[in-house]
Amino acid sequence: MTYRYPNKLPFFQLFLRSSSITRNPIPFHKEGFSKHGSSFAIKPPFAKTVMLTRDAEITKHILQKNHRNYNKSKIQTKFLSKYVGKGLLTASGDYWLKQRRLIQPAFHKEKLQKLVVIMERTIQKQLENIPENQITDTYPIMNELAFHVVAKSLFNYSSDENTMHRLQKIIETLQDFIIREIRQPHKKWWYKMTGMIQKHMELVYESRSIIHKIIEERRKSNENHDDLLDMLLKAKYEDDGTSMTNDQLIDEILIFFVAGHETTANALTFTFHLLATNPEACQKVIAEIDTIEEGLSAMGKIEKLTYVKWCIEESMRLYPPAWITDRVAIEDDSFAGYHIEKGTMIGVSFYELHRNEQYWERPNDFIPERFSEESRKKNAAYYFPFGAGPRMCIGNGFAVYEMILTVYSLLKKYAIKSVEKDIQIAPLITLKPLGATLKFTKRM
Template sequence: MKYKYPNKVPFYKFLIKSATIAKNPIPFHNKWFNELGDTFAVKSPFYGHIVLTRDAAIAKHMLQKNHKIYHKSKIQTTYLSKYVGYGLLTSSGDYWLKQRRLIQPAFHKEKIQNLVEIINKAINEQVNEINTEGFVELYPIMNELAFEVVAKSLFDFTAEKETLKRLRFIIEKLQLFIVKELRMPYKKIWYALSGEMAYHMRLVKESRNIINTIIVQRRASRDEHDDLLDMLLSAKYEDGTTMTNEQLIDEILILFVAGHETTANALTFTLKLLAKNKGILTKVEAEIKETSAKGLTSLQEISQLNYTKCCIEESLRLYPPAWITDRVNIEDDKIDDYVLKKGTIIGASIYELHRNENYWENPEVFKPSRFFEENRKKIMPYYMPFGAGPRLCIGNNFAMYEMILAVNAILKKFDLFTDNNIIKINPLITLKPVDVKMRFVLKKSEN
């Protein structure tokens, strides 16, 4: 077969900039997209052909239309799974499908709605702890809030606070080391000799032991908790069996890792964008004040906070936490005019796709009205903050409910002020905000 690839960046150009690209690949992606078009290729002597795209049709082809022949790359199935287990995020093929079918019902909208009061209570407890003395680093506050929400939604209120604190510490340590290992694989021998690898593998074992203890206690308990752990424990495969403790640990670790950092990132970006766009912030505050006066339940409030939801969606467009996704084709494939050899790595830059002028008018501008009901049909084919196709993020409804409730709770209580209008990013496994400071001033009604 005659293979045909997109315009290529010579490998030497990639090589001479490799150290800078390792720190932040986005400016280089952007430069090559602008020079070569919405899809380009690099031929690496180590990995073969690598294709990068910001073309929605190509992204949809590999994630949705022809997803069966596109599997997750080794970055996720090998490197990540070593630390966070072989769960939904890191598995592929038949095992992934089996797990997805088993776990999906626990994340249906109706099930998540049952958790709303637990989520809202956890959020309010964290919001009440926010420091009002001058400017504070925003991300650590949102990180703790998101972790508490996942922990309490998973385990209700049964796990000890110190245990959860230790689990959070371990997960954050592991994530930092995963990034180091991915970005600097040439240091692998040093990681082994210095004891870093052994230290982090001990942390993996400790995290699994913590979760296993919680599972064993819950299995022995006769109490009912309307939380995700109860749902996962009772979920049955087609043959009537349930997940083993090891499988449960894998899935719970993935929920912690994928479920708290992405939301913390998104909330940090959203609050920063609101604080620097005062006209939009005023509209959100007015909607929250009007909704709050109606004496609704938390679930009813979510359904009323439409403009707030549009602001979060627009923030996810500009700063998608899952900023890039990659796949490898397990068979030769044809996409548009391209003929790709089996084993080609394709990366879809969601960050660039969401800022592609072919799909978005003034893409750099924060404009929540893009997501008004009358505009949604036009833009949704190009909007993928939670991915697309069968591997669409299982926690998307959970995340949206949590973010709406968090913005609602914060803006009910505080006026927001930012120290500058600059937004800096660090594209690690997720897109992380850098150096975001915020001042929280109690509203007069709260004084």
């Protein structure tokens, strides 16, 4: 069988630069795409070919058109599931489909309308803690806010702040260690020998125990909380009418925390940085915010904040929190003039695809009008901030509502000024901002 791949980079080039690529693979990807076009390949010795792409048609082929021929790699299914369980993000096959069908209704628009009330109240409370008139790192503020929005929306908890802070600390510690283990597989023996893996597995058991206790208390309670946990407890499987077990609930809740708070914190930090460094767009946002009448419902605000939404979408084009994904071919496949062998891993760089000059004019500029009604349809074919196909992020509506309400609530109260024109990025599991400092001043 003759296989055809895009241009292959010599593996020794990758090997010689492995430490810098481990720290930040984006410059390596950018160089490969600029030399070889929208796709290139690497053939490691004694392993299947790895292909990297920023091609929209290939992306749609593997994530949508022929998605049944592709599984997530072990990086996502094996490494992540060890720490956060077998939830929607890490499951595959029939079990994933069964869970997706069960959970999807909890994220329909009419269900989210109940959650946005909790969401707005939580955002406003978190923004009370913003330090005024001083240079402040924005990310920790947004991270704290996003965690509390997820926690409140899941549990609508009222009193036990200490438990939630402990859960937050555990999840962030686990995320940091997951990144180290994925990026440095050669050190696995060291992590095992020094007890680091065991230490982090103990944190997994503690986090599961915390969530288990919350679920048990809710099962015994007759109160209605209108939160996600209520919806998940009431959800029934189509085939036998049963509900999720506690272990299944814990798996899904951990995934919501991991996938739902850091990504949103990243996107909000990038959005505020871009608004602060693009005064014209920021003025349009403020003008729109100032047209919203007092007393309008949270959902009513969301529906009227059109330009705010464009700014968030453009921010997620430039800095997609889920900046890369991968799939492994189950069987041989053909697309875009290539014929690939089963077992080939394909990495899709959404970061590079969203900046590909083939699809975007002035791709590195912040132009929210790209998402106006007349431009949106054209750009939709090249825009994947939440992935694509059946495995598109289930919480995309939740995240967009949260971000719109956060931008509204913060800029209603504060003027923002950027100290740094440029922002640094850390492409970890998510695309993380570094050194995004702002000055918040009360609006007159």
